[in-house]
Amino acid sequence: MINKSLVKKRFSKSLKTYDDNAFVQKQMAEKLVDFLPKKEFNSILEIGCATGLLTKELKSKISFSEFSANDIVPEAESYIKKIMPTAQFILGDIEEINLDKKYDLIISNACLQWCSNIENTILKLKNSLNEGGILVVSVFGKNNLKELNEIFDFPVKTVDISKLPKDTLVVEETINMFFDSPIDVLRHIKLTGANAIKEMKLTKSILKDFEKKYYEKFAQKNRVQLTYNPIYLVISC
Secondary structure, three states: OOOHHHHHHHHHHHHHHHOOOOHHHHHHHHHHHHHOOOOEOOEEEEEOOOOOHHHHHHHHHOEOOEEEEEEOOOOHHHHHHHHOOOOEEEEOOOOOOOOOOOEEEEEEEOOHHHOOOHHHHHHHHHOOEEEEEEEEEEEEOOOOOHHHHHHHOOOOOOOOHHHOOOOOEEEEOOEEEEEOOHHHHHHHHHHHOHHHHOOOOOOHHHHHHHHHHHHHHHEEOOEEEEEEOEEEEEEEO
16 A cells, blocks of 8 residues: 555655656656657646656647646645746645546656556546547556565555556556665665655664675676666557
């Protein structure tokens, strides 16, 4: 079960450091926009906007009349308003809030894995599309952060493709990042808010053991690897 209070807390803390550390999420935002079959929409809703990495991509590459952005973290509104002053900000957990209108494009980057039921949330968003609308989202696959999962039993929340509409376009990829040390890996995770997956008390002995195991298993030419496993989903209404 996803701890939404922990998600909100950790991402609130990481907003100031997110853009400088979310390298993979930025690549994913760029790719999401590339998946769009057209570049002009009347109304857009972005789910899990955070600091606006995807918002910036949409503003620079897509034409639209109305833009709404949602996030569970209240502080995200100020980031979005700086990028797009006319945007409507919708505060709340997308699993719980009611969307009172329909949109031509609903888009979300690296967010829905924080939902307790990803598949139901995707279907909810699809039902909030206008006729001819498009839902484009990115989540993570079962191999995401697999190194941390192997050492720390870091739970992986992914989507069950079989529960999505049969015409869903699914594209999966693997992105490998490299760091100077295992401690740098943990720092990266913290600064992007991904440590909201679980609460861990990292004592000196635990950290020492973690470093030893990480070096033994995942060292490559004096650096260590961290795996990201993005999945892109495109659903038309």
